[in-house]
Structures are given as structure tokens and as C-alpha cells.
Amino acid sequence: MPTATTTTTYLLRHPTPTELTHIRTQHSTCWAGALSVSQYLTREDHIASTHLTRNGGMTQWVLVDAADADTGGHILASCEAIQKKAFVSHPPVDGEKRVPVEEVVAYGIGSVFTPPECRGKGYAKVMLAMLGERLKRRGGQRVGFSVLYSDIGKQFYAKLGWLPHKSSHIELPVRTPTPARLHPSRVQPLYHDDIAPLCALDTAALRTALSTRHPKTRVAFVPDYSTMHWHHSREEFIGACVRPDLGAPAIKGCITTCGTRWMMWGRDFxxxxxxxxxxxxxxxxxxxxxxxxxxxxxxxxxxxAGRWGLGRVVVWSPAESVVGAARAVVDGVVGVERECESIPSLMMYGKGGSGEAEVEWVLNEKYAWC
Ligand SMILES: CC(C)(COP(=O)(O)OP(=O)(O)OC[C@H]1O[C@@H](n2cnc3c(N)ncnc32)[C@H](O)[C@@H]1OP(=O)(O)O)[C@@H](O)C(=O)NCCC(=O)NCCS
Structure with missing residues (x-):
């Protein structure tokens, strides 16, 4: 297998269905978790059919040597990209009190994979460099940025232009028996049908918040129903495979009785x-x-979490008020700065940089992960 060179011409294209099954079978060793290969393949099809991902919302990409293209070409590396709605606002020009908030397309890139026999030859780098360029020009809408959640530290993707952003979270341990509920009468559960209207309220408020003056460019994924539904479809599928005894994970979060605060969650098995x-x-x-x-x-x-046998509750980018409240709920809350896993990494398209010095990633919470 040759090493990637500047003289070789590579082709970035979509895989055939047979190739896609082959790729997914290969990367099941990395990402199937508790699922069998066959369950993993079915799950990938299942989550590719949600509101967010169907009808071109998710695209798969493979890198092949262009010289082999006529014969299909050996797949050198692969990945996928999910198209999402996002907002971008820029620092004010002159004395503007409000700044425009642009709705853009943004991509979440995932499942970056090089077959074991092809690793260390530069194929992932070539593929990502080509994909970064290709995504800028997709579709009729303006593409604002793309992101990756790196599981291989901060350097690899940073060198390619996806710069690391804040990657902190808190973990609340879940012990058996679970401690008595605090202030149970203040909250009620959220179910599937509650999600869409709450997401609409959240999105409207986010747009307003981004329209205020701020010294940096700000970006945020729209916390919409499609995005939450993607997470929930995933947990429902995996839940049915690994904990069929518990039924469907119907409770999707909780809301205060006066309806001004709420939380949406998902289970990771x-x-x-x-x-x-x-x-x-x-x-x-x-x-x-x-x-x-x-x-x-x-x-x-x-x-x-206790009811589902999940060992901790994880909150990404928590506000100080959330950290304080977490400590009141359980002992042993830990703050984690992720250095290796799930590092939100951003590449802006257009003028300006992509790092934290230039861009503030607003609502850098788990809903944006893919
Ligand atoms: C990570 C992966 C995609 C890299 O593919 P590749 O084609 O071998 O990568 P390239 O040859 O283009 O680049 C090699 C670089 O990747 C780095 N790299 C590879 N695996 C790494 C890891 N686990 N942690 C940190 N860096 C890693 C190498 O150190 C090397 O860096 P250098 O160029 O600074 O020396 C491949 O190892 C893989 O498929 N791994 C399993 C799936 C995975 O972890 N995907 C990434 C999810 S975010």
C-alpha cells in the first residue's frame, strides 16, 4: 500500500451500499460498543433515517486512489458528515445595538476511519483536507462551519484546521441505592411530544441572545427537534438491544412546574x-x-440514570449555577477537562479564525455532538 503523496490524485466520493456495509463492519470494532455487528449495522441505518439525517442530511465519504477509480478503488479512508442548522453572528460594526444573526448550514463530521492496513500513510489527512473544501461548497445555502468531536486528542485535527474548543464537563456519580430526590415537586418529566415546542422556544431565545453586541464571532448549533430526535432515536435503538427488560426509554428529560427551566437528556449504554x-x-x-x-x-x-443502571450523569460546559446545584445533589461530583476524547473542534468557513480567541462556541453542550 503506497503512502499518500502530493503526486497521487485522490478521489473523494460517496460509497456504494456494499462499500458502506463493508466500512461499517470494519469500524464496528471501534464503535459498536455493546451491540453485535448486525445490530450495529441496523443501528447505523436506523439513525440515518431520522428527520435530521434522511434525504441527504447525512452523507458518507470515501477516499480512493483516482487511478483505481474505474475498478471502484480500494477504500483508503472514510467518514460521514451530518448537515445541521446553525447560527452565526459577528462583532458589531460601528455602533450597532443589535447584530444580524445568520442562519447557516454547518456540518458535523464523524466516523473518521482508516482501515488498519492503510494507517499511518496520510490517508485520513488527505481525506479530511479534501472534505473540508468540499463541504464549503455543498448545496445552495451558505455553509458557516464544520465541526468534529475528536477522540484522538487535540493535535491531529488542529493541524488540519479544526481547532479545539472548550471541552469540560462534570460527572455526578450514581450510587445504589440512588439518593432521595431533591425537591421532587418542583419538576415533572418530559416525553417525546414535549420536545418540539420546547426546542422552538429555546431556538428563538438563542437567536435573540446572539443578536446582542459581543466582541467575538459567535456560533451555535440550533437546538432543534431534529437534533434531539437523532439522539433519542439512537438511545431508543441501543436501549432496545441492550436493556429490553426496561422497555422504551420514554422519559426524555424534565421541566420545572413553572416551565421556565428544563433539561433534555439521552442514555449512553x-x-x-x-x-x-x-x-x-x-x-x-x-x-x-x-x-x-x-x-x-x-x-x-x-x-x-439509576433506574437504567447508568453509572453517572454527565453535563457538558456546565454554568457555575449548575455545578453548585450538582454538588447539592450528590457527593463526589468531579469536573473533567477532556484532553483526548470528544474534543469539540471547529473550522470556520469564510473570513476570520476558528480558535477560541476569535470564535465563541455558544451552547457547546452535548446536543451538538455527533
Ligand atoms: C485516527 C485514524 C483515522 C488516522 O488515520 P490515518 O490514515 O492512519 O492517519 P494519517 O496517516 O493521515 O495521519 C497520521 C497521524 O494521525 C495520528 N494518529 C493516528 N491515530 C491516533 C490516535 N489514536 N491518537 C492520536 N493521534 C493519532 C498519528 O500520530 C499521525 O500524526 P502525525 O502526522 O503528526 O505523525 C485511524 O488511526 C483510525 O481509523 N483509527 C480508528 C478510528 C478512530 O479513532 N477514528 C478517529 C475518531 S475521532
Whole structure:
């Protein structure tokens, strides 16, 4: 197998269905977790058919040597890209009180994979460099940026132009028996049908927040129903495979009784560390009662995690108020700065840089992960 060179011409194209099955079978060794290969293949088809990903919302890409293209070509590397809605706003020009908020397309790139026999020859780098360029020009809408969640540290993707952003979270341990719920009367559960209207409120508020003056460019993925549904479809599929005894994971989060604060979550059944991920925390309520409301929501999350045998509750990029409330809920809350896994890495398209010095990634929470 030759090493990637500047003299070889590579082709970045979509895989055939047979190639896609082959690639997914290969990378099942990395990402199938508790699923069998056949369950993993079915899951990939299942989550490719959600509102977010169907009808071209998700595209798969393979790198082949152009000289072999007529014969299909040996697949040198592969990945996929999910198209999402995002907002971008820029620092004010002159004395503007409000800045325009542009709705753009943004891509989440995932499942970056090089077959073991092809590794270390530069193929992933070539593929990602070509993909970065290709995504800028896709479709009729303006493409604002693309992101990756690196599981291989901060350097590899940074060298290619996807710069690392804040990657901190807190973990609340879930012990058996789970502690008594704090302020249970302050919250009620959220179900599937509650999600869309809440996402619409959240999105409208985000747009308004981004229209205020700020010294940096700001970007945010729209926390819409399609995005939450993608996460929920995933957990429902995996849940049915690994914990069929517990039925469908129907509770999708919780909301305070006055409806000004809510939390959406998803279950991760990974063998390495099953956990309940908070996808998004919305806090529109007044200062009064904040601590109790947040504690009540986190306490409900811990209880739900316990019911599903998940060992911790994880909250990405938590506000100080959330950290404080978490400590009131359980002992042993830890703050984690991720150095290797799930590093949000951003490449802006257009003028300006992509690093934290130039761009603020607003709502860098788990819902944006793919
Ligand atoms: C990561 C992966 C895609 C790299 O593919 P590749 O074609 O071998 O990569 P390239 O040859 O283009 O680049 C090699 C670089 O990747 C780095 N790299 C490879 N695996 C790495 C790892 N696990 N952690 C950190 N860096 C890694 C190498 O150190 C090398 O860096 P250098 O150029 O600074 O020396 C491949 O190893 C793979 O498929 N791994 C399993 C799946 C995976 O982890 N995917 C990434 C998910 S974010």
C-alpha cells in the first residue's frame, strides 16, 4: 500500500451500499460498543433515517486512489458528515445595538476511519483536507462551519484546521441505592411530544441572545427537534438491544412546574462507561429558586440514570449555577477537562479564525455532538 503523496490524485466520493456495509463492519470494532455487528449495522441505518439525517442530511465519504477509480478503488479512508442548522453572528460594526444573526448550514463530521492496513500513510489527512473544501461548497445555502468531536486528542485535527474548543464537563456519580430526590415537586418529566415546542422556544431565545453586541464571532448549533430526535432515536435503538427488560426509554428529560427551566437528556449504554448525558439545560427562570430548580432537575437525572443502571450523569460546559446545584445533589461530583476524547473542534468557513480567541462556541453542550 503506497503512502499518500502530493503526486497521487485522490478521489473523494460517496460509497456504494456494499462499500458502506463493508466500512461499517470494519469500524464496528471501534464503535459498536455493546451491540453485535448486525445490530450495529441496523443501528447505523436506523439513525440515518431520522428527520435530521434522511434525504441527504447525512452523507458518507470515501477516499480512493483516482487511478483505481474505474475498478471502484480500494477504500483508503472514510467518514460521514451530518448537515445541521446553525447560527452565526459577528462583532458589531460601528455602533450597532443589535447584530444580524445568520442562519447557516454547518456540518458535523464523524466516523473518521482508516482501515488498519492503510494507517499511518496520510490517508485520513488527505481525506479530511479534501472534505473540508468540499463541504464549503455543498448545496445552495451558505455553509458557516464544520465541526468534529475528536477522540484522538487535540493535535491531529488542529493541524488540519479544526481547532479545539472548550471541552469540560462534570460527572455526578450514581450510587445504589440512588439518593432521595431533591425537591421532587418542583419538576415533572418530559416525553417525546414535549420536545418540539420546547426546542422552538429555546431556538428563538438563542437567536435573540446572539443578536446582542459581543466582541467575538459567535456560533451555535440550533437546538432543534431534529437534533434531539437523532439522539433519542439512537438511545431508543441501543436501549432496545441492550436493556429490553426496561422497555422504551420514554422519559426524555424534565421541566420545572413553572416551565421556565428544563433539561433534555439521552442514555449512553457504552460498555466503557454507561452514563446519562444531559443534552441541553435551559434556564430562563428568575434568580429566585434557581438553585432549587437546578438541583431538582439534576436529582431527577440521577434517579433516571439509576433506574437504567447508568453509572453517572454527565453535563457538558456546565454554568457555575449548575455545578453548585450538582454538588447539592450528590457527593463526589468531579469536573473533567477532556484532553483526548470528544474534543469539540471547529473550522470556520469564510473570513476570520476558528480558535477560541476569535470564535465563541455558544451552547457547546452535548446536543451538538455527533
Ligand atoms: C485516527 C485514524 C483515522 C488516522 O488515520 P490515518 O490514515 O492512519 O492517519 P494519517 O496517516 O493521515 O495521519 C497520521 C497521524 O494521525 C495520528 N494518529 C493516528 N491515530 C491516533 C490516535 N489514536 N491518537 C492520536 N493521534 C493519532 C498519528 O500520530 C499521525 O500524526 P502525525 O502526522 O503528526 O505523525 C485511524 O488511526 C483510525 O481509523 N483509527 C480508528 C478510528 C478512530 O479513532 N477514528 C478517529 C475518531 S475521532
Amino acid at each position: 457504552s460498555v466503557a462507561g454507561p452514563r446519562l448525558y444531559v443534552l441541553r439545560i435551559v434556564d430562563f427562570g428568575p434568580e429566585e429558586g434557581r438553585r432549587e430548580d437546578l438541583a431538582a432537575m439534576l436529582s431527577a437525572a440521577v434517579e433516571e
